[in-house]
Amino acid sequence: MTVTASPRPRTAQQRVAGPRGTLLPAVGGILVATALWWTITTVLTAPDSMLRAFAPQHALPAVVDLARQGVLLDDVATSLWRLLVGLLVAAVLGLAIGLAVGLLPLLDAATGPVFQFLRMVSPLSWAPVAIGLFGIGHRPVYFLVAAAAIWPIVLNTIAGVRSIDPGFLLAARSLGATRAEALTTVVLPAIRPHVLTGLRLALGIAWVVLVPAEMLGVTSGLGYEILNSRDQLAYDQVMAVILVIGLLGFVLDTLARWLLGGR
Template sequence: MKPLLLAATFPVAMLVLWHVFTVGRPGSLIPPPHEVWLELQDLAFGGINDDAFSRTLHIHLLASVSRVYGGFALALVVALPLGMLIGRVPLVRQVIDPTLQILRPVPVTAWLPLAMILFGLGPRSAFFLVFLGAFYPILVNTVFGVRSVEPRLFEAAAMLGCNGSAQFFRVVLPAALPSIFTGMRLGLGFAWVVIVVGEMTGVQTGLGAIIMEARQLSRTEIVISGMIVIGIVGFLSDQLVMLLGRRLLSWSPSHG
């Protein structure tokens, strides 16, 4: 109970300050907390404002979740084997890693115009940007995990008859899993960060789409509501990855 109370202290203090500085100021661009709460209810269930945004939260949430998890899954499928190859095979590292390291510092926002040229306006551009945001954290942590595997593990595996490609699955992958799960957490977090930028590419549905539309209409309460939903769903997504990590890595001191 005490950890929950401690965790609630800071957000409650922020809500109090938010209320004090915004309540009773009709001309303020930042609405008080109770207006945002009412807007969240209207987005979810309707019956308050009855405008174009009412009762649409489930549509936008489902669209964003599908793009985030779809882009994240594709990033995992690509980055995991590539990271293992870069970390384990010197030739692959020498050929591919320099190019990836040059591209890695390029922010996702800089890819936005090129994504729209390559994939056009719509969900495909958003999907690509989410994939890009999740790709590098998974890749970098996978490479780090693979390169951190102790050499004596390979020697022990060879003595037991495990050689060649079999070592990838029986030695490299299990030993690198803690780093891989760290990369997964970071990648999924970046995917949620990027979704707003990704949904600036002309999509009609999604949390990022309603945030951008509400910004143009000066509906700050909807902007803040969208931010809150992204924060909550992103937090739950992170907890899901952590739960999976604790179950699969119960043997690891850092994940047990």
């Protein structure tokens, strides 16, 4: 009989060392980046330079001012709603198209060149088309976000279907499973990791596209707030909105990794 020693329980110091080992470099990186930001916008610029308005000592208080005015929360809520709707449209269409193309080789051959062409077109190139079709308002933004986010979902779904062992499908059919049953019991569980990866990639692309899309004729959202602040020559508020956009993007990506990447 073989006896194996049970692993020693981790001490309190070892349990804390893990998070601290990753937290301290992150904090150090933020401090260094902030110091460089301050140096470039304050120390290395002329006293009358417009760049001084983008300095942290001006931008950070501007975030508080925008929040006190009630403008910032409304713009954040509007942008997040547009992001959610666009992603939902992209997820539904992307999953359906990816499954159809992955399961039907003839359709894959027919759509391959078209998909490769379309996915290389910048989503913002469709802005005149979106405005012409949907007018001014939320709908063209939904369209542009969905147009940007759909391709990672489509391509990852196709890759997931292609990675399925054909023996699994044959076994399901030999047991009398219908096409719908094979889809729900074999295909969808097998492609789940690929679909989740596609969703996370789609989220990042959609967030990047959302802000410039909100500069096209809408009167709300974070993208609009950047233009509005620029028109008022409030460059500290421009930088404040940029900081909010970056922070929200970081939070969204962190949540996506936690929710979609397996906890």
